[in-house]
Amino acid sequence: xxxxxxxxxxxxxxxxxxxxxxxxxxxxxxxxxxxxxxxxxxxxxxxxxxxxxxxxxxxxxxxxxxxxxxxxxxxxxxxxxxxxxxxxxxxxxxxxxxxxxxxxxxxxxxxxxxxxxxxxxxxxxxx
Amino acid sequence: xxxxxxxxxxxxxxxxxxxxxxxxxxxxxxxxxxxxxxxxxxxxxxxxxxxxxxxxxxxxxxxxxxxxxxxxxxxxxxxxxxxxxxxxxxxxxxxxxxxxxxxxxxxxxxxxxxxxxxxxxxxxxxxxxx
Numbered sequence: 001x002x003x004x005x006x007x008x009x010x011x012x013x014x015x016x017x018x019x020x021x022x023x024x025x026x027x028x029x030x031x032x033x034x035x036x037x038x039x040x041x042x043x044x045x046x047x048x049x050x051x052x053x054x055x056x057x058x059x060x061x062x063x064x065x066x067x068x069x070x071x072x073x074x075x076x077x078x079x080x081x082x083x084x085x086x087x088x089x090x091x092x093x094x095x096x097x098x099x100x101x102x103x104x105x106x107x108x109x110x111x112x113x114x115x116x117x118x119x120x121x122x123x124x125x126x127x
Numbered sequence: 128x129x130x131x132x133x134x135x136x137x138x139x140x141x142x143x144x145x146x147x148x149x150x151x152x153x154x155x156x157x158x159x160x161x162x163x164x165x166x167x168x169x170x171x172x173x174x175x176x177x178x179x180x181x182x183x184x185x186x187x188x189x190x191x192x193x194x195x196x197x198x199x200x201x202x203x204x205x206x207x208x209x210x211x212x213x214x215x216x217x218x219x220x221x222x223x224x225x226x227x228x229x230x231x232x233x234x235x236x237x238x239x240x241x242x243x244x245x246x247x248x249x250x251x252x253x254x255x256x257x
Contacts, residue, residue, distance in 0.1 A: 026215065026218060029211050029214075029215060030215065032211075033208060033211065033212060036204065036208060037208065040201065040204060040246065044246060044249040044250065044253065045249070046253070048253065049185065049189075049253055050185070051174070051178045051181045051182065051185075054174060054181070055174060055181075058174065074164065075164065078157075078160070078161040078164055081154075081157045081158075081161065082157075082158065082161050085154060085157075085158060107164075110164055110165055110168045111168075113168050113171075113172055114164075114167060114168035114171050114172070116172075116175070117168070117171035117172045117174065117175035118171060118175075120175045121171075121174060121175050
């Protein structure tokens with residue numbers, strides 16, 4: 001029989017960041033509804049998807065700015081979502097932790113690479 | 128772990144209902160779109176690398192299997208967007224009753240299919256097939 005109170009036993013266990021996770025998932029969703037729709041509609045309404053057309057499109061600040069917002073926000077939203085799926089379906093402390101870390105690192109890698117590409121195109125001088 | 132607390136209920140104890148399928152599909156399309164993020168990054172990197180690399184990527188995405196993949200991703204995106212908005216409404220405490228949830232599900236599915244059909248037409252136009 002421990003003398004610790006029930007509250008003392010549970011503090012610091014589990015995901016104390018659960019509320020933040022939930023809220024961040026919703027906020028990024030709210031941002032992604034217009035950003036994602038903008039991205040798909042913009043590409044589909046270009047005259048063609050050749051190099052010059054797409055490069056010119058991304059080089060314009062009115063498209064580069066939403067793209068620079070879209071990439072980190074979609075990567076964050078995706079990471080949060082995949083983390084929940086892994087937490088639900090991957091069992092075993094080690095496997096779960098490794099899977100969560102791998103997914104987090106992969107999202108950082110993909111987001112950084114995509115951001116670098118957009119920045120290069122947005123800041124580069126002419127094709 | 129000393130205590131064996133009940134975790135997620137076993138899915139097979141439930142009768143399959145379409146509101147449940149909508150929810151499962153939301154996760155599935157979400158995971159698919161997460162994988163598609165790698166393709167998006169690859170496409171952007173090819174664009175940044177120059178015309179030659181972009182042409183290779185465009186050939187890949189423009190081939191019949193590539194187009195089919197893009198159409199599938201477009202469908203997954205439309206579904207995740209429409210159902211995501213439905214879930215944001217749920218989060219405000221609205222439309223949670225059985226009938227309302229079913230009705231909004233049908234509206235959502237119709238909207239997602241309509242948006243997918245429109246994007247398919249736009250893809251065909253871009254490809255020069257329309």
